[in-house]
Amino acid sequence: MSSQRHIYLQTIAIEEAIQKVKHYLNVGQLVGKETVSTHEASGRVTATPIWARYSSPTFHSAAMDGVAVKAEKTFQAREGSPVYLKKGRDYIEVNTGNPLPQGMDAVIMIENIVQVDEDTIAIEQPAFPWQHVRRIGEDIVATELLLPQNHELSAYDIGALLSAGIFEVEVWEKVKIHIIPTGNEVLDFRLKPEPEAGQVVDSNSQVLAVLARKWGCDVETIPPVPDEPVQLEEAVARALNSSAHIVVIGAGSSAGSKDFTRQVMERFGQVLVHGIKAMPGKPSLLGEAGGKLLVGAPGYPVSAVICFEQLLKPLVYWLAHKPLPEPEKVDVELTRRVPSKLGVREFLRLSIGRVGDKYVGTPLARGAGMITTLTKAQGMTIIEEQKEGLEEGAVVPAILLRDKKELEQVLVIVGSHDNTLDLLANELMGLDRPIRVSSTHVGSMGGLMAIKKGSAHLAGTHLFDPETDDYNFPFIDKYIPGLKFKLINLAIRHQGLIVPRGNPKNIKGIIDLTRKDVRFINRQRGAGTRILLDYHLKKAGISPEQVNGYEKEEFTHMAVAVNVLSRAADCGLGIFAAARALGLDFVPLARERYDLLIPDYAVDDEKVQAVLGLLNNDGFKKKILTLGGYEVDLTGQEMKRKDEG
Numbered sequence: 001m002s003s004q005r006h007i008y009l010q011t012i013a014i015e016e017a018i019q020k021v022k023h024y025l026n027v028g029q030l031v032g033k034e035t036v037s038t039h040e041a042s043g044r045v046t047a048t049p050i051w052a053r054y055s056s057p058t059f060h061s062a063a064m065d066g067v068a069v070k071a072e073k074t075f076q077a078r079e080g081s082p083v084y085l086k087k088g089r090d091y092i093e094v095n096t097g098n099p100l101p102q103g104m105d106a107v108i109m110i111e112n113i114v115q116v117d118e119d120t121i122a123i124e125q126p127a128f129p130w131q132h133v134r135r136i137g138e139d140i141v142a143t144e145l146l147l148p149q150n151h152e153l154s155a156y157d158i159g160a161l162l163s164a165g166i167f168e169v170e171v172w173e174k175v176k177i178h179i180i181p182t183g184n185e186v187l188d189f190r191l192k193p194e195p196e197a198g199q200v201v202d203s204n205s206q207v208l209a210v211l212a213r214k215w216g217c218d219v220e221t222i223p224p225v226p227d228e229p230v231q232l233e234e235a236v237a238r239a240l241n242s243s244a245h246i247v248v249i250g251a252g253s254s255a256g257s258k259d260f261t262r263q264v265m266e267r268f269g270q271v272l273v274h275g276i277k278a279m280p281g282k283p284s285l286l287g288e289a290g291g292k293l294l295v296g297a298p299g300y301p302v303s304a305v306i307c308f309e310q311l312l313k314p315l316v317y318w319l320a321h322k323p324l325p326e327p328e329k330v331d332v333e334l335t336r337r338v339p340s341k342l343g344v345r346e347f348l349r350l351s352i353g354r355v356g357d358k359y360v361g362t363p364l365a366r367g368a369g370m371i372t373t374l375t376k377a378q379g380m381t382i383i384e385e386q387k388e389g390l391e392e393g394a395v396v397p398a399i400l401l402r403d404k405k406e407l408e409q410v411l412v413i414v415g416s417h418d419n420t421l422d423l424l425a426n427e428l429m430g431l432d433r434p435i436r437v438s439s440t441h442v443g444s445m446g447g448l449m450a451i452k453k454g455s456a457h458l459a460g461t462h463l464f465d466p467e468t469d470d471y472n473f474p475f476i477d478k479y480i481p482g483l484k485f486k487l488i489n490l491a492i493r494h495q496g497l498i499v500p501r502g503n504p505k506n507i508k509g510i511i512d513l514t515r516k517d518v519r520f521i522n523r524q525r526g527a528g529t530r531i532l533l534d535y536h537l538k539k540a541g542i543s544p545e546q547v548n549g550y551e552k553e554e555f556t557h558m559a560v561a562v563n564v565l566s567r568a569a570d571c572g573l574g575i576f577a578a579a580r581a582l583g584l585d586f587v588p589l590a591r592e593r594y595d596l597l598i599p600d601y602a603v604d605d606e607k608v609q610a611v612l613g614l615l616n617n618d619g620f621k622k623k624i625l626t627l628g629g630y631e632v633d634l635t636g637q638e639m640k641r642k643d644e645g
Contacts, residue, residue: 011275013385014310014345017286020272021315024288030245031319032173038161041153043216044171045321050147053165056140060100064132067091067113067121068104071129082114082122091121100133107132140164150321175319177212178244179221180235181205182251182261183299186224203371204250204304208297211308215316220244229260236264240289245319246312247292249285251299261285261296269294277385279346280368281306293319300368306347327399330407332361332379334396335414335440335455339389345382348390350398351438352378353410353457356601360412360455361398362440378402378410378438393453406436411607413439415447415460416528417556418594419577420491420624427614427623428607435607441555443527445475451599452480457608459597460490462528466535470642471593484600487639488615491624492631493594494576495532497587498564507571507587510540513547520549521560521569529557532590533573558582576629591631595639612636 012020033047062068069091077083085091091108092101100107106127114122140146146164147157153169161169181202187193189201202224209219220242225235232249239247249261262285265271269289274296276284280303285296295312297304317324332352340346350361361381364373379398383390390396400407411428413421417439425437442450447459465474472487499507505518513520523529537544544550549569554560560572561582571587579586602608614620615636624630 011277011282012273013277017273017276017284017311018314021286021288021293022318024270024272025293025319026291027319027321030291030293031175031321033170034173035168035170038158038167038169041161041169041171042155042158044153044169044174046147046149046151046153047170047172047321049145049149050161050166050169052140052142052144052146054140054163055137055142056163057134057136057138060136061134062094062096062098062100062107062132063134064107064109065095066093066108066110066132068094068101068107069127070104071106071127071131074106074108074123074125074127077123077126079124082124083126084116085121085123087119087121105129105133152322172321173245174216174218175246175316176218176242176244177209177220177246177248177316178239178242179205179208179219179248179250180232180239181221181224182227182232182249183224184227186251188223190223204297204299204301207301207371208248208250208304208308211305212312212316215313216320216322217316227260229263232260232264233267236268240268240292245292246295246316247289248295248297248312250297250304265289265294265296276311277344278306278310279341279344281310281347282344284311286311298368301371302349302374303368305374310347328404329397329399330359330379330404331395332359332381332398333455334390334392334394335360335362335450335453336442336446337389337392338363338383340383340387342388343385345385348381348383349373349377350379350381351376351410351412351440352398352400352407353412353438354407355412355457356454358454359398359407361396362412362414362438362455374401376438378407409434409607410436410438411458411611412456413437413458413460413596414442414450414456415440415458415597416444416462416594417441417558418460418490418493419557419575419581419627420594420630421460423620423623423627424611424614427620428610431610433606435610443524443530443555444472445479445526447597448475448479451483451485451597454599454601457598457602457605458611460594461597462493462532462592462594464528464532464535464592468642472595472597472639473641476597486598486603488596488598488612489634489637489639490594490596490615491635492591492633494586494588494590494629495529495573495592496576496579496589497571498561498574498579499571499585499587500564500567501583501585503585503587505570509587510536510542510589513537513571514542516548517570518548519568519570520547520552521563521572522547522550522553523560523573524553524555527555528592529573532592536589577627580628586629593634593639 185199186202205221212219265287271287273286283298284307287294297307349364352361379400381396381398421439428435444461444463450456451459461472463472463475557574557578560574561578563569565582576586621632
C-alpha cells in the first residue's frame with residue numbers, strides 16, 4: 001500500500017452524504033431481529049406488530065371497596081326513603097380488584113352504605129349498571145393490536161405487554177459499533193501513559209463510544225493501531241468479521257501521507273463520501289464493505305464529534321428503526337461578530353447564559369482540536385453555507401448541549417482573564433445551588449462593551465489611566481456614560497515579565513524588550529495587560545516597532561505562559577500566578593487593581609450575590625493568596641474614584 005497523499009475528490013453537503021449511504025445500505029439485511037424477555041426489553045424497538053394474548057382485566061372486577069349489587073334492586077332508593085338489602089341475597093361484600101360476583105353488575109362504595117345490622121344495609125342512592133366496575137377488556141382486549149412495529153419500548157409498554165400475556169418480544173438488534181483508533185503517536189489510555197513530545201493519549205475513541213451508547217448502541221473499542229497498513233487492514237478485517245454493523249476508523253481520514261483510512265476502506269469495499277461541506281468535520285469518510293457501514297472519523301476531537309453527531313447519528317437511528325430526536329433550541333444574541341467561509345457549513349460552539357430577559361451566546365475558540373470548547377459550551381449554532389458569518393448582536397438559534405435549566409444557573413463573565421476566575425468558578429460549583437461560570441476572555445475593553453450591550457453579568461477589568469492615576473472609572477465614564485454600577489475589587493495582582501526558569505537571557509525589565517535576541521509574546525488589543533504594556537513602553541521611550549513580537553497576540557495569561565514554557569517566546573507580560581503555575585520565573589513590573597464591574601441590571605441577580613458572598617469569605621481569600629502574586633486587602637470592597645477619596 002502506497003503512502004501517497006489523497007486529495008478530497010468532492011466535498012458534499014451533510015444531507016447528501018447521509019442519503020448516499022442510505023441508498024447503498026440495506027437496513028433490513030444489515031440489522032437483524034432477535035427475541036428478548038419482555039421485562040428486559042425497555043428501550044428496544046419492536047421488529048413486528050404485537051397482538052394481545054390476554055384481555056386486561058380478564059374478568060369483571062370491583063373498582064372500589066364496598067358491596068356488589070344488582071343495580072335494578074337499588075332503583076327505588078331515595079334520600080329519606082332507603083332501600084334495604086340483605087347480605088348474600090341482595091349484596092356481597094367486595095374489595096378493590098375482587099372478581100364481580102355472579103349475577104351482580106354494580107358496586108356501591110362503602111362510604112355510601114348504612115349498616116343496619118349484621119346482615120342488612122340501607123342505601124339512599126340508586127346504583128346504575130356497571131357503576132365502579134372494571135369490565136373485562138376495559139384496558140386491553142385479547143387479539144387487538146397492542147403495539148405496532150418499529151415502536152421504541154418504554155417502561156409503561158413493558159407493563160402493558162406483561163398484562164397482555166406477552167412474555168417475550170421480537171425486537172431489532174441493537175446497532176453494534178466497533179471503533180478502531182489509529183496513529184503511531186496515539187497512546188492507549190488503559191495503560192495510564194505519560195506522553196512525551198509528539199504523543200497524545202487516546203481519548204477520541206472514548207468520546208465517540210459514550211456518544212454512541214447514549215444512542216442505544218453496543219460499542220466495542222480496541223487499543224490504538226499504528227499507522228501501518230498491514231496492521232490496520234488486519235484490525236478492520238477482524239471488525240468486519242465480527243457482529244458489528246458499523247466499523248469506525250479513528251483518524252487517518254485526511255490527506256496526509258500517513259492517512260491510510262481511505263486505502264483500507266477501498267481494500268475491503270468502496271468509499272461513498274470523502275469530505276463534507278462542514279467545519280469542523282470536513283475530512284469525514286463514509287463507505288461500505290460487505291453490506292456494513294465504514295466510517296473514517298477525523299483525528300481532531302471536535303471534527304470527530306461533528307462527524308459522529310451530524311453523519312453517524314442520523315444513520316444509527318435509521319438502522320435502529322427509531323425517529324431521530326429533535327434537539328432542544330433557544331434563541332441567543334451573539335456577543336461578537338463571527339466571520340465564516342462561503343460554501344461551508346460551520347458548527348460554532350457557544351457559551352450561553354441568561355442575562356436579564358435574553359440568552360446571550362459567546363463564541364468559543366474554533367479550533368477543531370480543542371475538545372475543551374465542548375466541555376465549556378452550553379450550545380452550538382450553525383452558520384449555513386451561503387453566509388459569510390454572523391454579526392455581533394445577531395439573534396440565532398442555538399442547539400443546546402446541556403439541559404435548558406442549566407442556562408439559568410450560568411454566570412456570564414466577559415472581560416480580562418485572571419487565574420482567580422478559575423478559582424471562583426470552582427467555588428461557585430460547590431454551592432448548594434451550583435453556579436456554572438461562562439468566562440470569556442476578550443480583554444478589559446471587551447468586557448466594558450459587553451456590559452454596555454447588556455450581554456454579561458460581570459466584567460473583569462484592570463484598565464489603568466495614567467492621567468488620573470486611577471483604575472477603570474475613567475474608562476467606564478468614557479465608554480459607558482450614564483451607567484449605574486458597582487465596582488468590586490477581586491484582588492490586587494502582580495504583573496511582570498514571564499520568563500523561562502533560570503531567566504537564561506537575563507531579562508531584567510522593559511528595556512530588554514528592544515533586544516534583537518528577545519522574542520516577546522503580547523496580549524490582544526483591548527486587554528488591560530496590553531494597555532499596561534503600552535504605558536510602560538511609552539514611559540521608557542520605546543516604540544512598539546522596537547519590540548520583536550509585539551504584534552503576536554494571546555488571549556490569556558496562561559497562554560502567554562505556555563508560549564514561554566514551550567520556548568515559542570522568550571518572555572511575555574502577565575501575572576505572577578501564571579508564571580508560578582507553570583514553574584516559570586518572573587520579573588516584577590507593577591501592582592495593579594483587578595475589579596469586577598457589576599451593572600445595575602445584574603446587582604440583585606442571585607448568581608452575582610453569590611459571587612459577592614464568596615469575595616467576602618476569608619476562606620476564599622486565603623485560596624486566592626495560595627495562587628501567589630495576589631493581595632486581598634481590598635477583595636470584596638466597593639471601589640471609589642480617586643477624587644472621592
